[in-house]
Amino acid sequence: MSLHDQDDPALRAAxxxxxxxxxxxxxxxxxxxxxxxxxxxGVWYVLTAFAFMLFAGVLALIMRTQLAVPDNDLVSAGxxxxxxxxxxxxxxxxxxxxxxxxxxxxxxxxLLGARDLPFPRLSAFGYWSFLLGGVFVGGSIFFxxxxxxxxxxxxPLTTRTDLSGLGADIWMLGLSFIEVSSVAAxxxxxxxxxxxxxxxxxxxxxxxxxxxxxxxxxxILFAFPPLIAGDILFEMERLLNWPFFDANRGGDPLLWQxxxxxxxxxxxxxxxxxxxxxxxxxxxxxxxxxxxxYPWIVLAAVGTAFLSFGLWVHHMFTTGLPKISLAFFxxxxxxxxxxxxxxxxxxxxxxxxxxVTWSTPLLYATGSxxxxxxxxxxxxxxxxxxxxxxxxxxxxxxxxxHYVLIGGTLLPLxxxxxxxxxxxxxxxxxxxxxxxAFWMLFVGANLTFFPMHFSGLMGMPRRxxxxxxxxxxxxxxxxxxxxxxLFASGVAVICVDLCLSPRRAKAxxxxxxxxxxEWLAHPDDEDWGIRSIPLIESRYPIWDQxxxxxxxxxxxxFLPDAEEGRRETIVTxxxxxxxxxxxxxxxxxxxxxxxALSLGGVFILTTYHLYWAALVCAVATLAxxxxxxxxxxxxIPEKPCKPIGHGIELPLYISGPAAPGxxxxxxxxxxxATAFSGLVFGYYFFWTRHADFPPMAMADGPGMYWPxxxxxxxxxxxxxxxxxxxxxxxxxxxxxxxxxxxGIATSLAGIAAGLAGPWTHGMDPESHSYPAIVWxxxxxxxxxxxxxxxxxxYALARSIARRMDPQHDADIRNVxxxxxxxxxxxxxxxxxxxxxxxxS
Amino acid sequence: xxxxxxxxxxxxKVTLWTLIVPxxxxxxxxxxxxxxxxxxxxxxxxxxTFPTLFVVGTVLAxxxxxxxxxxxxxxxxxxxxxxxxxxxxxIDRLRFLAKSTLLLACLSFVGVLFTSxxxxxxxxxx
Numbered sequence: 027m028s029l030h031d032q033d034d035p036a037l038r039a040a041x042x043x044x045x046x047x048x049x050x051x052x053x054x055x056x057x058x059x060x061x062x063x064x065x066x067x068g069v070w071y072v073l074t075a076f077a078f079m080l081f082a083g084v085l086a087l088i089m090r091t092q093l094a095v096p097d098n099d100l101v102s103a104g105x106x107x108x109x110x111x112x113x114x115x116x117x118x119x120x121x122x123x124x125x126x127x128x129x130x131x132x133x134x135x136x137l138l139g140a141r142d143l144p145f146p147r148l149s150a151f152g153y154w155s156f157l158l159g160g161v162f163v164g165g166s167i168f169f170x171x172x173x174x175x176x177x178x179x180x181x182p183l184t185t186r187t188d189l190s191g192l193g194a195d196i197w198m199l200g201l202s203f204i205e206v207s208s209v210a211a212x213x214x215x216x217x218x219x220x221x222x223x224x225x226x227x228x229x230x231x232x233x234x235x236x237x238x239x240x241x242x243x244x245x246i247l248f249a250f251p252p253l254i255a256g257d258i259l260f261e262m263e264r265l266l267n268w269p270f271f272d273a274n275r276g277g278d279p280l281l282w283q284x285x286x287x288x289x290x291x292x293x294x295x296x297x298x299x300x301x302x303x304x305x306x307x308x309x310x311x312x313x314x315x316x317x318x319x320y321p322w323i324v325l326a327a328v329g330t331a332f333l334s335f336g337l338w339v340h341h342m343f344t345t346g347l348p349k350i351s352l353a354f355f356x357x358x359x360x361x362x363x364x365x366x367x368x369x370x371x372x373x374x375x376x377x378x379x380x381x382v383t384w385s386t387p388l389l390y391a392t393g394s395x396x397x398x399x400x401x402x403x404x405x406x407x408x409x410x411x412x413x414x415x416x417x418x419x420x421x422x423x424x425x426x427x428h429y430v431l432i433g434g435t436l437l438p439l440x441x442x443x444x445x446x447x448x449x450x451x452x453x454x455x456x457x458x459x460x461x462x463a464f465w466m467l468f469v470g471a472n473l474t475f476f477p478m479h480f481s482g483l484m485g486m487p488r489r490x491x492x493x494x495x496x497x498x499x500x501x502x503x504x505x506x507x508x509x510x511x512l513f514a515s516g517v518a519v520i521c522v523d524l525c526l527s528p529r530r531a532k533a534x535x536x537x538x539x540x541x542x543x544e545w546l547a548h549p550d551d552e553d554w555g556i557r558s559i560p561l562i563e564s565r566y567p568i569w570d571q572x573x574x575x576x577x578x579x580x581x582x583x584f585l586p587d588a589e590e591g592r593r594e595t596i597v598t599x600x601x602x603x604x605x606x607x608x609x610x611x612x613x614x615x616x617x618x619x620x621x622a623l624s625l626g627g628v629f630i631l632t633t634y635h636l637y638w639a640a641l642v643c644a645v646a647t648l649a650x651x652x653x654x655x656x657x658x659x660x661x662i663p664e665k666p667c668k669p670i671g672h673g674i675e676l677p678l679y680i681s682g683p684a685a686p687g688x689x690x691x692x693x694x695x696x697x698x699a700t701a702f703s704g705l706v707f708g709y710y711f712f713w714t715r716h717a718d719f720p721p722m723a724m725a726d727g728p729g730m731y732w733p734x735x736x737x738x739x740x741x742x743x744x745x746x747x748x749x750x751x752x753x754x755x756x757x758x759x760x761x762x763x764x765x766x767x768x769g770i771a772t773s774l775a776g777i778a779a780g781l782a783g784p785w786t787h788g789m790d791p792e793s794h795s796y797p798a799i800v801w802x803x804x805x806x807x808x809x810x811x812x813x814x815x816x817x818x819x820y821a822l823a824r825s826i827a828r829r830m831d832p833q834h835d836a837d838i839r840n841v842x843x844x845x846x847x848x849x850x851x852x853x854x855x856x857x858x859x860x861x862x863x864x865x866s
Numbered sequence: 867x868x869x870x871x872x873x874x875x876x877x878x879k880v881t882l883w884t885l886i887v888p889x890x891x892x893x894x895x896x897x898x899x900x901x902x903x904x905x906x907x908x909x910x911x912x913x914x915t916f917p918t919l920f921v922v923g924t925v926l927a928x929x930x931x932x933x934x935x936x937x938x939x940x941x942x943x944x945x946x947x948x949x950x951x952x953x954x955x956x957i958d959r960l961r962f963l964a965k966s967t968l969l970l971a972c973l974s975f976v977g978v979l980f981t982s983x984x985x986x987x988x989x990x991x992x
Contacts, residue, residue: 226954227954228954228959229959229962230952230959230962231954316952320962321962321965321966321969322969324966325970325973328885328886328889328966328970329889329969329974332886332893332974336892336896336977336981348903348907348992349991349992350907350913350984350991351900353983353984353987353988354903354981356984357980357981357983357984358896358977358981360980361973361976361977364976365973562954563953600881600882601881601959602956714904714905714908714909
């Protein structure tokens with residue numbers, strides 16, 4: 027097809043009909059929910075997260091009302107504990123993080139000029155997991171069963187089943203389930219940003235939003251898994267009585283605090299950076315110029331991401347760690363102020379250098395910066411350990427964190443809401459209501475939280491359900507309560523504005539006159555994402571590239587058609603976005619829902635100790651996942667290549683590091699390896715905390731013999747898989763199958779050998795933290811050996827079923843990536859449990 | 867322009883991985899500092915008055931960060947393409963990555979200095 031073909035209106039109409047048919051969402055009472063177009067799933071995601079935010083906000087209002095006057099008895103102490111725990115947990119896990127993921131899966135395909143992100147079914151799976159887990163956790167309060175140990179769930183209060191009820195299990199298992207969906211979203215977003223950019227969009231032209239999302243998604247990979255590791259240890263203690271956090275039996279409650287805050291501090295930046303990323307989009311639009319200091323913003327995002335992993339102990343300043351350790355974390359906490367400030371100065375400079383259009387979104391943006399800066403300044407104060415010793419666990423901290431989160435997450439999201447509402451619905455929100463709401467929110471937030479600095483310094487502790495009149499805190503608390511109600515009224519005004527939206531007329535296209543790709547979206551939205559995938563030459567193509575919008579609309583760029591009736595998008599190279607291939611995207615399917623439901627069953631049934639039913643669900647999850655992979659991935663195309671316009675022909679199948687599937691496996695396994703390192707950290711943490719670890723009486727288990735046998739078997743399985751990949755690529759399919767069988771056999775034998783070590787030495791995991799952590803590392807590793815055997819069998823079955831051949835070998839290449847990580851796990855785990863006891 | 871022979875530092879391959887070299891060194895140094903302090907305090911009950919291991923680790927980290935910053939400085943000044951260097955060309959992409967790496971090197975350098983200051987001022991574990 028040549029450029030001039032697109033001059034023909036009839037051809038364009040025919041292309042549009044084909045695209046419309048291919049991207050038509052499923053309809054029907056049930057089937058409509060099987061949709062997996064990120065545009066649509068993203069909207070469900072946003073609405074669900076918004077609903078959870080309103081719910082958690084109501085919980086906060088009840089708390090503030092209880093605290094309005096001294097000695098109040100609106101709620102009991104027990105209910106109050108559930109209220110603050112659920113408020114914090116829901117705002118973090120069910121609102122802030124999912125909202126960023128939700129907004130990103132809506133915006134990214136449009137920002138990247140892609141038809142869709144590479145794994146739409148994965149996003150759908152993530153959404154259904156989130157919905158199910160969120161309802162499970164949030165709904166528990168109606169049964170008086172909500173978690174009540176604070177959002178960080180410190181043991182031993184929460185691990186002792188005589189001191190805490192089902193709520194702790196609901197928190198651990200419900201939120202672990204949601205963490206799975208967060209990791210799924212991270213995979214989708216990272217691969218989307220790296221591999222699905224439009225041709226020409228080199229790294230230096232990427233919208234800053236995409237930079238931030240890339241950084242944040244990578245942070246999720248390293249931040250969430252330590253919490254998953256902590257959750258595993260926590261539930262092992264609650265359900266099986268393995269004493270990881272019980273000081274009487276060699277455990278240590280501080281281990282939980284470490285694992286929690288290695289997650290918990292980066293988490294703050296995980297929810298802050300994506301919101302700031304929205305500024306990076308709207309500030310240039312309303313300054314009518316390019317953003318100043320593009321590399322400086324990238325510095326800020328990447329620098330903050332790294333430094334944020336060196337801050338976690340500043341939540342633990344009062345736990346009695348060596349002062350020198352505290353000082354390291356104090357230093358890093360001060361250093362993170364540098365990149366955080368850099369991006370704010372870049373925004374201010376852009377506004378200063380530009381011709382500012384004052385608009386409602388910009389009002390929210392500037393207002394939130396003011397609030398955020400106050401929170402940042404108190405952050406610098408509490409990063410100084412001696413100050414923190416005074417302020418710790420008082421309302422000063424409550425004030426600090428709410429300034430940061432309201433200024434750094436909530437108000438920027440409202441700015442984004444007013445900015446991007448026309449993109450999603452084609453209609454603008456009311457400027458008048460928006461401004462009224464803004465001032466209610468702005469005054470309300472300050473009225474609520476500014477007095478808390480003083481009440482905190484005057485001695486008001488966090489998490490108390492009431493206080494005596496003699497403390498003299500009535501006035502400050504009443505001010506905070508009035509502020510909270512004002513703030514809530516502001517949110518109500520925004521809700522009213524949203525509800526009035528369906529009655530309003532459509533706005534014009536690109537109503538703010540923005541320069542970035544997402545504003546190609548038409549008010550009467552089509553489901554195909556973008557009419558043709560453009561060639562990018564500028565950071566603001568709508569402003570800078572001649573006739574850009576018209577060329578996109580007339581299909582004059584790439585992939586303007588769907589001749590084969592398939593959903594497709596272009597995959598490009600990581601650095602300079604050269605086109606590599608056309609990939610076929612997942613279509614609506616019930617597999618994501620069924621997989622989410624069965625996985626949810628595993629977590630929820632375990633909460634109620636229904637282990638056999640949970641096992642059935644686990645098998646169902648495995649079956650769903652294999653069905654999903656078998657029918658939906660690595661499909662051999664009907665022809666090797668297809669033209670995408672402008673004389674370019676691209677392959678329809680790629681494998682190895684060029685392919686999105688390979689990256690997804692690599693990224694998932696990075697998260698897996700990080701969780702594993704959390705468990706290994708536990709082992710060595712116990713060693714530093716105890717004079718004798720392993721304890722002399724137990725040090726002969728698991729011995730050296732069986733761990734070394736298991737290590738050799740694991741490495742053999744790994745080498746067999748690599749060899750299978752290599753001979754398969756050369757065409758020796760028969761030998762490759764034999765090697766895979768060898769791999770399966772050694773993986774399975776590795777399970778037995780791994781378990782034999784602790785088993786033959788009669789190690790009792792309930793007796794002491796040492797046998798407990800040895801068993802945990804062993805079980806983790808043999809479980810991975812089991813998955814290795816399943817994966818190798820899968821590759822073998824694909825080969826036998828002729829769904830994999832030497833030219834189409836994505837399956838075995840992806841399995842090999844898993845095996846690299848499996849080998850690493852086996853070596854570290856078995857060397858630790860087998861060799862370390864004889865060294866120490 | 868074509869007869870100009872590029873300096874060895876300009877010929878190094880620049881990718882997303884090289885961008886994160888300086889902060890990764892910071893992270894490595896930070897982890898090293900934390901482990902050094904935790905293990906010294908837990909196992910020896912104190913750390914040495916002149917902690918040789920810590921000084922060597924810090925100097926090594928600062929040197930490596932400075933080196934990657936210097937390489938990035940050279941790469942960011944490779945001639946070609948025109949300002950403001952915001953186009954879809956190889957040279958602009960290189961200049962962008964180099965400049966970002968340089969900025970990250972500066973931040974990481976300061977970060978390592980921050981981390982090492984407590985060892986100068988503190989003398990015991992308690």
